[in-house]
Amino acid sequence: MSHVYKRSISCHWTFEVEVEGMLWVHRWDRRAFGRRRHKSVEVEDMLWVHRWDGRAFGRRRHKSDVHTAEPLRVCVTGAAGQIAYSLLYQLAKGDVFGQDQPVILILLDIPVMMGALGGVAMELQDCALPLLKETIATDDPKVAFKDIDLAIMVGAMPRREGMLRKDLLKANVKIFEVQGKAIDEVAKKDVRVVVVGNPANTNCLVMSQYAKTIPKENFSCLTRLDQNRAQAQIAARLNVKNTEVRNVIIWGNHSSTQFPDASHAKMTNGDSVTERTVQKRGAAVIAARKFSSAVSAAKAICDHVRDLWNGTKEGEWTSMGVISDGNSYGVPDNVMYSFPVRIKNRKWEFVNGLSVSDFARSKMEATANELVEERDTAFQFLSTE
Numbered sequence: 171m172s173h174v175y176k177r178s179i180s181c182h183w184t185f186e187v188e189v190e191g192m193l194w195v196h197r198w199d200r201r202a203f204g205r206r207r208h209k210s211v212e213v214e215d216m217l218w219v220h221r222w223d224g225r226a227f228g229r230r231r232h233k234s235d236v237h238t239a240e241p242l243r244v245c246v247t248g249a250a251g252q253i254a255y256s257l258l259y260q261l262a263k264g265d266v267f268g269q270d271q272p273v274i275l276i277l278l279d280i281p282v283m284m285g286a287l288g289g290v291a292m293e294l295q296d297c298a299l300p301l302l303k304e305t306i307a308t309d310d311p312k313v314a315f316k317d318i319d320l321a322i323m324v325g326a327m328p329r330r331e332g333m334l335r336k337d338l339l340k341a342n343v344k345i346f347e348v349q350g351k352a353i354d355e356v357a358k359k360d361v362r363v364v365v366v367g368n369p370a371n372t373n374c375l376v377m378s379q380y381a382k383t384i385p386k387e388n389f390s391c392l393t394r395l396d397q398n399r400a401q402a403q404i405a406a407r408l409n410v411k412n413t414e415v416r417n418v419i420i421w422g423n424h425s426s427t428q429f430p431d432a433s434h435a436k437m438t439n440g441d442s443v444t445e446r447t448v449q450k451r452g453a454a455v456i457a458a459r460k461f462s463s464a465v466s467a468a469k470a471i472c473d474h475v476r477d478l479w480n481g482t483k484e485g486e487w488t489s490m491g492v493i494s495d496g497n498s499y500g501v502p503d504n505v506m507y508s509f510p511v512r513i514k515n516r517k518w519e520f521v522n523g524l525s526v527s528d529f530a531r532s533k534m535e536a537t538a539n540e541l542v543e544e545r546d547t548a549f550q551f552l553s554t555e
């Protein structure tokens with residue numbers, strides 16, 4: 171049992187007593203009749219808060235409505251766009267960081283989109299989500315990245331029908347130079363950055379290069395959509411549940427040179443997936459919808475960030491684009507290449523020692539060569555400081 175005497179506001183004295191995990195607060199107020207007592211006690215999943223103040227007042231709150239963790243500050247760029255429209259709700263309702271983790275969402279887009287972005291912010295508010303503590307909409311990267319824990323970089327021009335990812339290079343890498351510098355200036359130094367905007371791998375490299383004081387390992391880019399596509403296609407072919415297929419690998423670039431590798435996947439039989447179906451899936455969705463993938467991209471971002479935050483499961487790995495320095499598969503340094511990684515405490519490590527056939531090796535080299543070429547082209551478009 172512990173007693174704490176406190177002098178509180180003007181003429182109020184409080185007296186706190188802790189008894190077997192319960193906190194009793196007595197208050198004496200010269201101007202009031204009687205005293206007040208509060209006690210909170212957790213029973214199963216309910217938090218009971220009793221208060222007595224002479225008028226028999228009491229209430230009960232569900233534990234899921236009582237969040238004590240500091241809110242995570244999460245910035246989503248391109249927040250008025252179509253991927254963000256599916257993504258923001260999932261982030262705000264606890265699908266990614268868990269039901270005990272409040273979030274502050276910071277939405278960044280360009281000035282002409284501020285009207286539409288205001289509408290997105292209104293809709294988020296209208297969802298009345300218990301975990302969403304605040305929504306901030308801005309067109310200023312320095313406001314958006316201030317003290318953030320996580321940035322999800324969606325904001326970029328999408329590919330249209332007939333365009334290659336390379337066509338996006340010139341338009342998009344500049345964005346990631348500017349935003350890399352801004353995040354370096356104002357974000358927390360242990361911020362995690364997930365790049366989605368295409369060409370995702372090269373944008374991610376550019377951003378990490380310009381955010382000089384943030385470790386390169388804190389940057390990753392999305393190839394989870396390709397992994398999910400491969401996993402779903404294998405499952406359909408084998409007529410098993412999606413969850414029964416694990417450890418499919420995406421090597422290299424998030425482009426048609428990527429190498430989806432099912433040779434280490436755990437499946438009920440040894441069938442492999444036709445790579446071209448995965449490699450060309452983005453283009454197939456664009457041809458059918460006239461817009462690039464959005465719901466599946468948002469879902470893949472959630473999967474990527476959830477693994478980054480909570481770690482990969484025992485015996486499993488996931489694929490993401492990460493800095494290639496120090497890898498054991500012969501991929502050249504200084505490209506953001508998709509590898510199989512294990513994650514713990516928000517840090518990833520390469521899955522080493524997987525066998526690589528001659529066929530796989532040639533595919534892995536081809537996609538590495540494309541990334542080297544993209545990198546060299548990208549830096550020609552950027553400032554040299």
Ligand SMILES: NC(=O)c1ccc[n+]([C@@H]2O[C@H](COP(=O)([O-])OP(=O)(O)OC[C@H]3O[C@@H](n4cnc5c(N)ncnc54)[C@H](O)[C@@H]3O)[C@@H](O)[C@H]2O)c1
Pocket residue numbers: 247248249250251252253254278279280283324325326327328329345365366367368369370392393395396424462463464467
């Ligand atoms: N890596 C992947 O798996 C994957 C999957 C799907 C789409 N993508 C890419 O994601 C990007 C976004 O796709 P979308 O469908 O949401 O596009 P969209 O056009 O619907 O939305 C993009 C948003 O980004 C905004 N934007 C542009 N420049 C910006 C800047 N400098 N700062 C902040 N915001 C900016 C635009 O105003 C727009 O609101 C595209 O580049 C697309 O190719 C990647």
Ligand SMILES: O=C(O)C[C@H](O)C(=O)O
Pocket residue numbers: 328329368395451452453455462463
């Ligand atoms: O392919 C695209 O341009 C969009 C996206 O990257 C996708 O894979 O669906």
